[in-house]
Amino acid sequence: MMRTHTCGELSDKNVGEKVTLCGWLDSKRNHGGVLFLILRDLYGITQVVVEPKNNFFSVAENLRSEYVVKVDGEVRKRPEGNENRNLPTGGIEVLMDKIEILNTSEELPFAIAEYINVSEETRLKYRYLDIRRETLKKNLVIRSNIAQVVRNYLVKNKFYEIETPILTKSTPEGARDFLVPSRINPGKFYALPQSPQMFKQILMISGMDRYFQLARNFRDEDLRSDRQLEHTQIDMEMSFVDEKDVAVVVEGMMKEIFSSIGETIETPFIDMEYDEAMEKYGTDKPDIRFGYEIKDITEIFKNTDFKIFRQIIDSGGVIKAINAKNVHNYSRSEIDKLTETLKLNGAKGLVWLKMKDGKIESSIIKFLKDDDIKNLNEKLNITDGDTVFIASDNRKDILKYIGILRNEIIKNDKNPSKKWAFLWIRHFPLLEWKADENRYDATHNPFTAPMPEELYKLDIKEELENIKSCQYDLVLNGVELGSGSVRNHRKEIQEKIFRLMGYDDRQIQEKFSMIMNALSYGAPPHGGIGIGLDRLVAIICGYESIREVIAFPKTTSGLCPMTDAPSAVDEKQLKELHIKDI
């Protein structure tokens, strides 16, 4: 072994031992006589002392930042009063005998220290230096630990880890595929998987009973702080299950993950119908660490003289309100800012009402009768300091606007009721009408099964958009962590859904032959879920951006500043792939 200890493990117990440490020179403090070297590796930092009489003093004195060194020495207690209590190894130091330079380093673009601010672009270009820093290093360790907890848990619960192909068939559904030209088959392409969806279902049909994989999914769509071209999913599928069975497995897994980082979460998670979530929170991924329920107040204004509400109500629209309670009276400029945000998203305006020093103030105060205020108070429980926001529009758009509004209010609330708020959103609509393409589309994926009691609606045209499905989303603190469903295991139902989506028999055969064929040979009832590992780890580590928990992420334009990918390729390569140069 090159080293006897790491830089993070020596303590009082080792005093008197001869040790050898390897690491990077974090910093050097030269006092003209005594010289301190701070050695760093993954595990921590250790102080090395070099005395002037040491034969290697001049070697040590001339070290530069991030030189890689091997130090032989003796562990000794630091002199009285010179301990560093902020450091696990701060009680001891290594009195150097000998030093060997294993490698040198150029001057760094930025110091390996937490307190140095560096732009994300520079961090990505020198990712290997960024990872040497404490934060990113810690994030990657946490991520690895979580992945390990997941594997252990699933294996313990009789899941088998099975790899599915990265080179697979392009599917017409969903996101844009990444295509890989086939050299051997001119003019043909593989696609990188958007998810192992069909393969995992086929593994159930294969009788593997329970499958999982930490699967990489690829989507050629624009990036965001919570979206990369490739992301990792905890992908799983189970046979002979209903939605509750899947939930039990996932909840158990989350419990173990959180307990591994010293956190407690409550199970079972809250169940919420999709319709209820939309009605109460205006979104299918509500952050229920906060209240701020949306209330329908259309009834209160049914006889109003306020022109805008009048028109909305007369044309079948609705009026909804949120009481921003326990925040503070919003100032005029804060309200203006909120209004601006809503308008950017297409809303027409925002009405406000607040109670200040026991008096009601409002942008529509002259239209409010005493009865209106009484009714509003009953519905919204308005007390001093509250600001109520009221928006109106048609039934469809209002939910979006009021959902955005609620999110803005949440941002101003620093007091969540709890740290981790998990919930299941259940029974999404199965189909939605796509007017521009003149067909129905699966709201989730085409393999999601309708709820058994809704099956008959598949044959009633007027009911198609009302069919509830066995789809469930897992939401944590307002973030969509994962999505799953009980699948169609009966071929004729799957066929019916494809037809509603506008595919004829020939297209079904062409595009989905593998799953359709497999479904005809005794497919068991099955269901599963895919949970975004990047998002999960990001939330746990306290980030909005998943780039902070990915070792080598891409920028928002899909570039990698470190490798310079994507890049141009040789003409020869293109020729082999039968691709014409552009």
Place this chain on the structure above:
RNA sequence: GGGGUUGUAGUGUAGCCUGGUUUAACACGUCGCCCUGUCAAGGCGAAGAUCGCGGGUUCGAAUCCCGUCAACCCCGCCA
């Protein structure tokens, strides 16, 4: 595809709105000298930027305008 914000020594920022005392400032880092108990060590000194790139307006542009590239955020998109 669209909108917004940003781009100034190695790093992070100020200056830009209101063009000229700017010889572009500050902090950290780097380099040199001093210093025997520091730990984001300290003291003294030095080097380092044609202000993302291209064009325009102007007597004069880091500063105003247009274009372009890149980063970040958002909409679309993401079953």
